[in-house]
Amino acid sequence: MYETLQEQLTFGQEMIKAARTVIGREALLHQDFSPHCWRQPDETLDACWQQGVGEQSFDCSGLIIYAARKVAGEQAWPDQLRHVRQLAAADERETPGLRRVTTLGVGSLVLLRRRWTLPDGGNMYVAGHIGIKTGDTQDGVPILLHAATGTRKVVERPMRTCKNIIGGLVLDGAIFQATRASTLDD
Numbered sequence: 735m736y737e738t739l740q741e742q743l744t745f746g747q748e749m750i751k752a753a754r755t756v757i758g759r760e761a762l763l764h765q766d767f768s769p770h771c772w773r774q775p776d777e778t779l780d781a782c783w784q785q786g787v788g789e790q791s792f793d794c795s796g797l798i799i800y801a802a803r804k805v806a807g808e809q810a811w812p813d814q815l816r817h818v819r820q821l822a823a824a825d826e827r828e829t830p831g832l833r834r835v836t837t838l839g840v841g842s843l844v845l846l847r848r849r850w851t852l853p854d855g856g857n858m859y860v861a862g863h864i865g866i867k868t869g870d871t872q873d874g875v876p877i878l879l880h881a882a883t884g885t886r887k888v889v890e891r892p893m894r895t896c897k898n899i900i901g902g903l904v905l906d907g908a909i910f911q912a913t914r915a916s917t918l919d920d
Contacts, residue, residue, distance in 0.1 A: 750868050757879075761881035763793065794818055794883075795815075832903055833904045837902075844902055845902060863883075878892075
């Protein structure tokens with residue numbers, strides 16, 4: 735684990751640098767190529783690893799995976815974390831290197847809710863989008879680097895509203911890298 739907050743921030747800043755190299759590339763809506771992942775995220779993992787994780791196109795979680803792999807190494811990302819809902823539900827004990835935060839700093843992963851319309855017409859809010867916080871505007875609005883489904887591009891811009899933020903995560907790349915390396919050696 736990182737010894738200091740500065741080391742943690744450095745990893746987040748390195749992820750930002752990696753993600754900025756793909757600004758302007760195509761953003762995919764994950765459900766367009768894997769329509770069942772909202773209901774069965776664990777059952778669609780294999781198909782979902784085939785698209786949206788770079789080099790030319792990204793969905794929101796794919797951009798996070800791409801940036802983390804560029805910083806910590808290709809084998810650094812846990813195979814079981816492909817969807818934003820899996821990231822939101824991940825447990826620190828089961829996923830070493832992933833930590834929940836209540837204060838979103840530069841380099842934090844920002845979890846956003848989406849409304850999911852149920853078959854009976856009701857609504858449910860679920861973790862439905864993720865991006866990397868790169869800073870704040872002068873008015874304190876978070877600036878997010880993410881695969882924007884509205885523009886279908888990877889963008890970095892201020893959020894329109896903060897009401898959909900449901901939490902944040904911080905990645906410790908050193909632990910991700912060490913954990914994955916030890917499982918590969920087994």
